[in-house]
Amino acid sequence: MTEGASQALPCDPGSESRIDPYGFQIHHDLASYQEMRSEYVAVLARRSTRWSKLLQEKPQVEKNLTVKRFVRKGVPNEHRARIWMVASGAQEELERRPGYYHSLLALEHDSKLKETIQMDMHRTFPDNVLFGNRAEPSLQRALYNVLLAYGHHNKAVGYCQGMNFIAGYLIIITRDDQKSFWLMDALLSRILPDYYSPAMLGLKTDQGVLGQLVKAKAPAVGQLMAQFPGVWTLVASRWFICLYVDVLPIETVLRVWDCLFYEGSKVLFRVALTLVVRHQPEILRARSLPDVCACFKQITSGAFTLDCHTFMQKIFTEPGSLSMTTIDKMRDKCRQQILEEESGQS
CATH class of the missing domain: 1.10.472.80 (Ypt/Rab-GAP domain of gyp1p, domain 3)
Structure with missing residues (x-):
């Protein structure tokens, strides 16, 4: 999964009435969920138009009151990865250290780290069609890579339970393991320091x-x-x-x-x-x-x-x-x- 990878779902969840747009099974009352979605889709369409106009006028995405108001009202999925990357400082880190993520994957991997991450793979969103073995491509490989790279990048943290769910959501949205890695770094190193350290x-x-x-x-x-x-x-x-x-x-x-x-x-x-x-x-x-x-x-x-x-x-x-x-x-x-x-x- 690389920069510019397709945003399309590996399979079409719309064909299954009990699967949401992110590949998860719908556990809510289906009628209530569909009613909420039908109303919310109209909201998203309006937000998407306004976001597209804002980003055409100011493609650099500044931090100001207008953008803050837009963010609070919701970022459309097509712009989410970009806004998260810029707002969190992850984009700046990616550009400052090009190739760093891939260099971490090329290292000789610690066997205990690999084993711990591997144990949690099947526990991460088992009912999500995007992470299943039959999905093409399955997001499970990208998830494993992000967690492995992060374990080498931040040895003080390594890997602990909970990180797999966060990385999984990031991958669902970005469809890009490198961006997901840098967003993980923004969360764990700057936004929520010491949440995942051994002493927590x-x-x-x-x-x-x-x-x-x-x-x-x-x-x-x-x-x-x-x-x-x-x-x-x-x-x-x-x-x-x-x-x-x-x-x-x-x-x-x-x-x-x-x-x-x-x-x-x-x-x-x-x-x-x-x-x-x-x-x-x-x-x-x-x-x-x-x-x-x-x-x-x-x-x-x-x-x-x-x-x-x-x-x-x-x-x-x-x-x-x-x-x-x-x-x-x-x-x-x-x-x-x-x-x-x-x-x-x-």
Whole structure:
């Protein structure tokens, strides 16, 4: 899979009523999904026209209020790879180090790294027709290459579970393993540092930050959750480590990622807070830890998250103001607390 590879699907999922445009089986109520898609296709057509006009006028894709507004309203699939690459700095890295990705694949590969990645291949989107053995070409080879190259590129991280789902989504959108590699690098090195390192300090920190934000934005839920030590690890670690892949519907995840690449990691908190604030009554009915876990699993599905356009509007209104400065201060405090606790235990 190379630069300029075809954007067409290896097979035509439109021929199967239970397969979505990204190759996944539709697990939602089919009638609800088709109704949402028919309305959303009209929205996408309007957005596509406006994006095409914007990119003709300003092909360099600057970061400004107009582009930010466009990104929040959704990037059409035909422009997604380009916008993600530019907004995240991945394009700049690719151009600065031409041939680097392919040089990593040419290295002698660590046998343990190969074995660990290979074990997760069949677990990555087993119901997606694009990754199946019968797909032509199958995206599984591109997925393996991206993860292998990244393992050599970032030896401190190597490979850990969760990365396969992120790389898989990137490949579905870009259809280009080299671009997917540099987008992975943007996510793991700059946007979400220390999420995937062995100590996972970044992930632990952000779970703590989410807990503090919930206390401030939804105090009753914060009070309930405080009864269960370590609860945020149970209910939100998968949200963050997989960047909502296999948690929210795919079209919603892609809309979240549009903003994640453009605006940074605060978007992850906006999504989490919106889910909590919106579903306070259901969460507050929980009487035990299993109740809480079941409720947090339930609130990520249904009509609210399936309607990606409305959902994305809500994440920028329902949680209220949320600046990167505030998050960074909270991160510093939570990180320090975690390090002190861990040093006290050793």
